[in-house]
Amino acid sequence: MLVTGVSSVVLFASAEEVEGIAGLSLVEAALTTGFTFSLIAFLLVGSVGLGKKAFRDGRKIYDQKVVKCYICNEPLPEASLRQVGRLHSSHYQTVHPDTWKWSQKWRRMWILTVVPSVLTFVLGMYIAFSGNYLGLLVVAIAMIPLLTLTWLRSLKLRQFRREWTAKRKEL
Numbered sequence: 001m002l003v004t005g006v007s008s009v010v011l012f013a014s015a016e017e018v019e020g021i022a023g024l025s026l027v028e029a030a031l032t033t034g035f036t037f038s039l040i041a042f043l044l045v046g047s048v049g050l051g052k053k054a055f056r057d058g059r060k061i062y063d064q065k066v067v068k069c070y071i072c073n074e075p076l077p078e079a080s081l082r083q084v085g086r087l088h089s090s091h092y093q094t095v096h097p098d099t100w101k102w103s104q105k106w107r108r109m110w111i112l113t114v115v116p117s118v119l120t121f122v123l124g125m126y127i128a129f130s131g132n133y134l135g136l137l138v139v140a141i142a143m144i145p146l147l148t149l150t151w152l153r154s155l156k157l158r159q160f161r162r163e164w165t166a167k168r169k170e171l
Helices: 002-022 026-062 084-095 097-129 134-170
Strands: 065-068 075-080
Touching: 075 084, 084 097, 097 134
Parallel strands: none
Antiparallel strands: 065 075
């Protein structure tokens, strides 16, 4: 009851202020102010909820464990995403040498692409926050190489898997 009364007083006081500034009737000002407060509350609740979800999803990715080979599904020692290269490299070097060589070359290309893309992304955000919405176009342009490389990597890993499966069927 107290919350409703306080919010009504705040809404009424804000509506009188809007009425004086905009020259609207008291009812129009009250509706406009009420809608504005409702929108702000909705955005705050939504952003807090999305922030918590993003944190949980990020935690799931960080805590994810890799326990099998991408190509042959052979069980491997359990490793976090940070440890995969160190713990699983011997398997890929011996069982899938072509994939290992390609992965080493690909890692260099990925680093050479990520650094300029991140710098372009930061520049685009600076431009967008300074009021020029063309900065959002720069942000999109920065994301294109990263998305393209991610897509090409998944295609190449799928190709390695198909080749391995074909060789296995021949034997």
